[in-house]
Amino acid sequence: MSPQVIFITGASGYIGGEVVDVMSKKHPEWTLITLVRDAEQAKLVKGKYPAVETVIGTLDDHNLLVEEGKRADVVLQIASADHIEAGRSIIEGMSKGKKGHYIHVSGSGILHEVPNGYGNPSTKIYSDVDDVMEITSFDSTHVHRDIDASVIEAGIKFGIPTAIVSPVTIYxxxxxxxxxxxxxxxxxxxxxxxxxxxxxxGEGCNIWxxxxxTDLAEAFRILTEEALKPHGGKATWGREGYYFTATTDHKWVDVVKAIAKIAHERGAIPSEEIDKLTPEEASAIHPWAPLLWGGNCRSKGDRIHALGWKPIGPTVYESLPEMVDVEIKTLGKSVVATTF
Known part of the structure; x- marks a missing residue:
């Protein structure tokens, strides 16, 4: 039996790199082929994972993606949640080859809502089982919706089973x-x-x-394993093949308090005090601020749990010291910052 071929885009990225790490360890028998932008990225990937194959190109290289789609048993498009043509090209290629399964990364930002104003909580929690038809029928004002729709439509058009994985706040x-x-x-x-x-x-009581x-990468691994089973295993594919990956939730004010405490202890900021900003004021700090930290995105990953997925990683609060240290080092915050 020939090795099963898994084509992964986004190996140079945060999610894709973690998926390659998990799959190369858990399934050395698979042939992993990764898309990278240039020779330098190829060198870095091969340096850490000698058995992983690399192809150089971008998500705009239609012919390349068609060819890689042809020879893949499973494709994981993890490079971008917002590139329509890449998915169409790959799925078209898959229809001309092994007719495998296609797994696409999206994001729970599709659920973003502020029914009670920025900084305030919402009560709606979306299930990827009970609410899947509503989720896959959102209009284009919802982040990622146009791309999700194009994946489902291309899968139907070319007869390729598709699944959409919609990560939450990843830490x-x-x-x-x-x-x-x-x-x-x-x-x-x-x-x-x-x-x-x-x-x-605002109050920062909004919930994500x-x-x-690594737990997210394990979700991709489990879906890939199911895809390689006859008829796609126990996973759901197509229009209802939508997967949230929530472990737990947080209020942004609690995350901010924890970051402030750690940063203050490191001497990177002068106090643990917290300002309450308007969306407009926060947007001056980062243009995506209202979407990133101002609203609510609440979901239940019923489908992936049903496949045996059991998250075991540390909590967000346990992970924050290391994450804050990385940012302090990156910004060179060796002295106390000046407030304004």
Missing amino acids: GVGHGPIKTRSLQIPFLTQGILSRGKAFTI DNIYI
Whole structure:
């Protein structure tokens, strides 16, 4: 029996790098092929994972993606949640080859809502089973929705089983070959360190789900294992093949308090005090601030749990000291910052 071929985009990224790390350890019998931008990235990937194959290209290289889609048993498009043509190209290629399974990364930002104003909690928790038809019918005002729809439509058009994995707030320092930092908490930490004082948007009582980076990679591993079984195993594919990955949730004010305490203890900010900013004020710190830290994204990953997924990573609060230290080092915060 020939080795099963897994094509992974995004190996240089935070999620993709962690997926490569997990899969190379758990399934050395698989042939892992990764898309990288240039020879330097290829060198870094091969240096850490000698058995992993690399191909050089981008998500805009239609012909390359078609060819890689042809020879793959499973494709994990983890490089971008917002690149429509990449998924279409790969799925088209898959239809001309082994007709395998396609797994796409999205994001629970699709659920973002502020029904009670920025900084205030919402009560709605979306299940990827009970609410899947609503989720996959959102209009284009929802982040990532256009791309999710294109994946489902392309899968139907070309007869390829698809699944969409929608991560929540991802935390922890990754173990991949290149990028090891996420977005939301590192950007928040950078903002706090740079302004010299912690902040929330409004009261900061809005709620997001979260997941440790390795637990997320394990979710992709489990889905890939199911994809390689006859008829896609026990996983759900197609329009209802939607997977949230929540472990637990947090209020942003609690995360901010923890970051402020750690940063103050490190001497990186002068106090643990927290300012309450308007969305407009926070946007001056980061243009995505209202989406990243101002609203609510609440979900239940019923489908992935049903496949036996059991997250075991440290909590977000246990991971914060290491994450804050990375940002302090990155910004060179060797002295107490100046507030304004």
